[in-house]
Amino acid sequence: xxxxxxxxxxxxxxxxxxxxxxxxxxxxxxxxxxxxxxxxxxxxxxxxxxxxxxxxxxxxxxxxxxxxxxxxxxxxxxxxxxxxxxxxxxxxxxxxxxxxxxxxxxxxxxxxxxxxxxxxxxxxxxxxxxxxxxxxxxxxxxxxxxxxxxxxxxxxxxxxxxxxxxxxxxxxxxxxxxxxxxxxxxxxxxxxxxxxxxxxxxxxxxxxxxxxxxxxxxxxxxxxxxxxxxxxxxxxxxxxxxxxxxxxxxxxxxxxxxxxxxxxxxxxxxxxxxxxxxxxxxxxxxxxxxxxxxxxxxxxxxxxxx
Amino acid sequence: xxxxxxxxxxxxxxxxxxxxxxxxxxxxxxxxxxxxxxxxxxxxxxxxxxxxxxxxxxxxxxxxxxxxxxxxxxxxxxxxxxxxxxxxxxxxxxxxxxxxxxxxxxxxxxxxxxxxxxxxxxxxxxxxxxxxxxxxxxxxxxxxxxxxxxxxxxxxxxxxxxxxxxxxxxxxxxxxxxxxxxxxxxxxxxxxxxxxxxxxxxxxxxxxxxxxxxxxxxxxxxxxxxxxxxxxxxxxxxxxxxxxxxxxxxxxxxxxxxxxxxxxxxxxxxxxxxxxxxxxxxxxxxxxxxxxxxxxxxxxxxxxxxxxxxxxxxxxxxxxxxxxxxxxxxxxxxxxxxxxxxxxxxxxxxxxxxxxxxxxxxxxxxxxxxxxxxxxxxxxxxxxxxxxxxxxxxxxxxxxxxxxxxxxxxxx
Numbered sequence: 001x002x003x004x005x006x007x008x009x010x011x012x013x014x015x016x017x018x019x020x021x022x023x024x025x026x027x028x029x030x031x032x033x034x035x036x037x038x039x040x041x042x043x044x045x046x047x048x049x050x051x052x053x054x055x056x057x058x059x060x061x062x063x064x065x066x067x068x069x070x071x072x073x074x075x076x077x078x079x080x081x082x083x084x085x086x087x088x089x090x091x092x093x094x095x096x097x098x099x100x101x102x103x104x105x106x107x108x109x110x111x112x113x114x115x116x117x118x119x120x121x122x123x124x125x126x127x128x129x130x131x132x133x134x135x136x137x138x139x140x141x142x143x144x145x146x147x148x149x150x151x152x153x154x155x156x157x158x159x160x161x162x163x164x165x166x167x168x169x170x171x172x173x174x175x176x177x178x179x180x181x182x183x184x185x186x187x188x189x190x191x192x193x194x195x196x197x198x199x200x201x202x203x204x205x206x207x208x209x210x211x212x213x214x215x216x217x218x219x220x221x222x223x224x225x226x227x228x229x230x231x232x233x234x235x236x237x238x239x240x241x242x243x244x245x246x247x248x249x250x251x252x253x254x255x256x257x258x259x260x261x262x263x264x265x266x267x268x269x270x271x272x273x274x275x276x277x278x279x280x281x282x283x284x285x286x287x288x289x290x291x292x293x294x295x296x297x298x299x300x301x302x303x304x305x306x
Numbered sequence: 307x308x309x310x311x312x313x314x315x316x317x318x319x320x321x322x323x324x325x326x327x328x329x330x331x332x333x334x335x336x337x338x339x340x341x342x343x344x345x346x347x348x349x350x351x352x353x354x355x356x357x358x359x360x361x362x363x364x365x366x367x368x369x370x371x372x373x374x375x376x377x378x379x380x381x382x383x384x385x386x387x388x389x390x391x392x393x394x395x396x397x398x399x400x401x402x403x404x405x406x407x408x409x410x411x412x413x414x415x416x417x418x419x420x421x422x423x424x425x426x427x428x429x430x431x432x433x434x435x436x437x438x439x440x441x442x443x444x445x446x447x448x449x450x451x452x453x454x455x456x457x458x459x460x461x462x463x464x465x466x467x468x469x470x471x472x473x474x475x476x477x478x479x480x481x482x483x484x485x486x487x488x489x490x491x492x493x494x495x496x497x498x499x500x501x502x503x504x505x506x507x508x509x510x511x512x513x514x515x516x517x518x519x520x521x522x523x524x525x526x527x528x529x530x531x532x533x534x535x536x537x538x539x540x541x542x543x544x545x546x547x548x549x550x551x552x553x554x555x556x557x558x559x560x561x562x563x564x565x566x567x568x569x570x571x572x573x574x575x576x577x578x579x580x581x582x583x584x585x586x587x588x589x590x591x592x593x594x595x596x597x598x599x600x601x602x603x604x605x606x607x608x609x610x611x612x613x614x615x616x617x618x619x620x621x622x623x624x625x626x627x628x629x630x631x632x633x634x635x636x637x638x639x640x641x642x643x644x645x646x647x648x649x650x651x652x653x654x655x656x657x658x659x660x661x662x663x664x665x666x667x668x669x670x671x672x673x674x675x676x677x678x679x680x681x682x683x684x685x686x687x688x689x690x691x692x693x694x695x696x697x698x699x700x701x702x703x704x705x706x707x708x709x710x711x712x713x714x715x716x717x718x
Contacts, residue, residue: 065678065708133550134486134542154545157488158693244369245490248544248693249686264373265398268491269681271674272372272398 032285038278056279060262066276072250073258080167080254081231087171089223092178093216097208099179100186110183114176121173125240128169132156156241159251166252170237174230178223185219186212214304221299225292232288235260245269255284330617332361333385335378337371344637351633352624359617361387372398379404379609386612387621390437392426392602394674399607400429405436406608412619413438415626415644422666423643426602430675437605438626441640444567444657445498445599445667451581453480453561461585463592465504465531472538475561482538484560486546492565493688494681498599498667499564500535501528503589507597510665514672516715520705529691529698536692544693556580567657568603571639582653586660598660601667602643676712683708 039056042049060066095113099106116124131139132155140152155165189212197211213220235256238246244266246253261270263277336345342365349361364385366374372391376399378384384404390396399405410417416424419439427437454460454471457478462468472482487493505528512518518525540546540554555563556576563569564587573580586596606625608618624630631644639651641658649655666672673680687701696704710716 064711129547132545134545135540135550135554140542152542154488154542156547157486157542157545159695243490245682245685247488247490248689249695264370264376265395266682268494269674269685270679271394271677272376273677 035278035281035285038274039282041275043274052275056275057283060276060279060283066262069250069253069258070280073246073253073255076163076246076252076254077232077234079163080170080234081228083164083167084171084227084231085224087167088175089178089220089227091171092175092223093182095175095179096182096186097212099183113179116173117176117180119173121236122240124169124173125237128165128172129156129241131169132165157248159248162242162248162252166238166241169241170234173237178227181219181223182216185216189215214302217299217303221296221303224299225296228292228295229288232284255280259284330359330614332359332387332612332614332617332621334361334363334387334621335371335375335385336363336365336389337368338389339365339367341365341638347637348625348630348633351629352621355624356617356620359614359620361621375399382611384609386609386614386618388607388609389440389604390427390607391604392437392439393670394679396427396436396605397429397431397675400434400436401431404610406610406612406615406618407434408436408438408608408622413623413626415623415628418645419626420643420645422600423602426671427605427607437607438622439602439605439643440625440634441568441603441638442643442661443601443603443667444641444661444664445495445502445565445601446567446584446657446660447499447562447564447587448555448567448569448573449562449583449585450555450558450560451583453558454583461583462588464588465590468535468588469538472535472562476538481540481554481560482562483535483540484551484555484563485539485565486543486548486551487539487689487692488545489548490685490689491681492548492551493685493692494667494669495566496564497528497532497684497688499566500587501532502597502599502665503587503594504528504531505597505665506589507595507665510668513668519716520702520709521699522702526698526702529688529701532688533691533698539692544689552576567641570653570657574639584653584656584660586663595663598664599667600661600664601670603640673709673713678708678711680705680709 038048040051040053042052042055060070095109099110099113103109131137134140134152134154134157137155139155143149143152153161155161193211193215194207197207201207233256234254238252238254238257239260242252242257244257244261246257259277259280262280263272263274265272334345334349338345342363345363345365349363353360371389372395375384375388375390379399379402390399390405408416416435416438423439423442424435427439428435449461453475457471457474459471459474462471475482485492485496487496505524509518509522509524512522536543540551540560546554551563552569552572553576554560556573558577558580563573567584570582570584573582586598588594588596606622608615608622612618626644628644628646631642631647634640634644635642635647635649635654636651639654641649641654641661649658669680669684683705687696687704690696691698691701706716
């Protein structure tokens with residue numbers, strides 16, 4: 001009797017679990033494994049050629065011109081990550097603190113700061129492309145208006161400014177997200193702790209560094225890890241604002257653009273190679289998964305339970 | 307129920323069942339979303355002559371077209387008929403064997419096509435033709451006739467005169483050229499549109515024969531001239547993208563646009579009142595042959611595993627016909643390579659005459675078969691050059707060196 005019941009229960013569980021498992025297997029596990037497999041073959045257009053072992057990996061990492069393209073794109077991802085860490089997460093923390101402390105206009109700003117996050121990246125990309133327009137863009141017009149003509153420049157056309165122009169657009173777009181997460185973290189801090197702190201010190205600095213920062217550690221873990229993943233998967237904004245080539249001459253090239261160009265080709269410039277593209281995708285995936293896990297573990301360790 | 311009714315019912319019933327088997331439904335994929343209305347008309351004309359075939363036109367975003375098409379063909383859900391790119395872009399699709407091989411037996415009209423047009427749709431490795439070429443594109447200078455008339459200037463005969471008219475336009479408070487270089491591929495088009503005559507056909511012949519590379523004096527000279535004329539591009543042109551450049555010209559703020567003949571249709575759409583003229587950018591002296599850059603855009607191909615190969619071939623024969631070429635030229639303002647097509651539009655007629663003296667748009671035609679492609683290299687180096695971060699000599703050096711990783715004639 002018991003045995004039969006178990007079978008019934010087992011069957012019941014299987015029927016419930018199978019569809020989602022199949023879904024995950026088909027749409028998540030299979031594509032990842034397929035991409036892994038593609039990376040080990042030679043491709044003639046769409047025709048899979050022979051098994052080539054690690055040759056594709058070797059080529060994107062060590063053979064020119066791919067090696068220097070990979071290095072160039074990877075370096076830019078690192079710059080983007082650290083710059084956004086300061087501009088997006090750092091600023092987000094300060095904004096959240098301001099909102100939490102109820103500075104004048106906090107209610108309005110809480111909405112204003114979060115508003116751009118709701119916009120799609122395409123809209124933000126086009127908007128900022130217009131802002132940076134060398135002839136009619138508001139950025140240059142304002143600079144000219146206040147007599148700083150020499151500072152008006154073709155922001156997206158210079159290798160020295162193009163990547164930073166994109167970073168700023170991205171920070172503007174998404175600063176509301178870390179702000180929101182930090183704000184939620186701060187609102188969870190028990191009032192007793194804050195009251196106790198207030199009896200000890202008047203200094204905002206001490207309160208931020210000794211009380212608030214350690215207690216919003218779980219929020220920090222989330223935004224840091226998400227930023228890391230976002231910065232190394234960065235694609236939409238550079239695609240819209242700089243194009244698939246990472247104009248000008250590769251100075252805004254990032255791994256996402258580089259992968260897309262390599263795997264799918266670029267109509268107006270290059271050829272396509274599924275094998276090299278898949279190898280890049282695998283490397284990007286492994287890198288992000290490994291580093292994101294390390295970051296998560298390290299950051300979790302410093303979280304305190306209140 | 308009378309016998310007649312039963313008979314009618316039986317006939318109707320049979321017809322309903324038989325109809326799908328008789329009608330041959332073909333799908334036709336394209337990246338020309340903006341030409342949908344015209345293609346619907348071409349297809350209607352074809353269906354009228356071939357009542358048993360229906361063709362459904364579907365269009366996709368141009369930049370991702372190859373990806374979408376490749377994926378669909380690989381997955382076995384590709385269309386029966388499709389537009390394919392030319393040169394290196396054709397190889398991606400054709401090399402996997404997804405396209406029906408074509409020849410003069412299947413499509414007799416091909417015998418009359420120019421060789422350069424057929425070469426564009428022929429895969430290099432098996433020397434087989436896979437598509438009916440549909441349009442040639444010419445790299446030249448398009449100008450605003452109204453501005454030229456107002457300022458009393460004429461098409462330049464020498465490079466010196468080109469600089470002079472640019473100066474005149476600038477002094478009149480307008481932008482001589484609308485071009486910007488923030489969009490990478492625009493760097494390649496301006497080289498071809500502005501400096502083909504400076505390079506000269508001799509340079510291309512030597513290059514093709516493997517006797518010259520891009521460190522050649524004639525190529526360096528071309529880049530030097532490009533640098534010189536870029537003084538007449540808009541302020542901050544290195545940050546100006548393609549769409550903005552088109553708007554500067556079509557709004558009448560700039561007098562000239564160095565680019566492809568495909569811009570003519572765009573400019574007319576953006577501003578129907580615009581009066582346009584075209585010329586081939588001149589060489590240093592009047593003795594230099596005035597050359598335009600020329601390439602073929604793409605072609606119409608059939609799926610090798612289509613269920614209706616005969617119907618597909620009928621359609622390909624239709625798009626190779628003079629009748630289609632004429633309709634194509636008339637309604638899409640494009641230069642059809644089909645012999646005997648006459649251009650009612652005097653501007654297109656002029657472009658097709660300019661095509662008689664041309665050199666290929668060389669990075670696309672000859673150097674897009676490996677990485678780094680000639681286009682990637684040229685685009686990046688010209689962006690650098692015009693931003694003042696390299697010299698013509700160093701650019702030529704980098705391009706040659708980059709190509710030598712896969713282009714055999716440069717390897718010794």
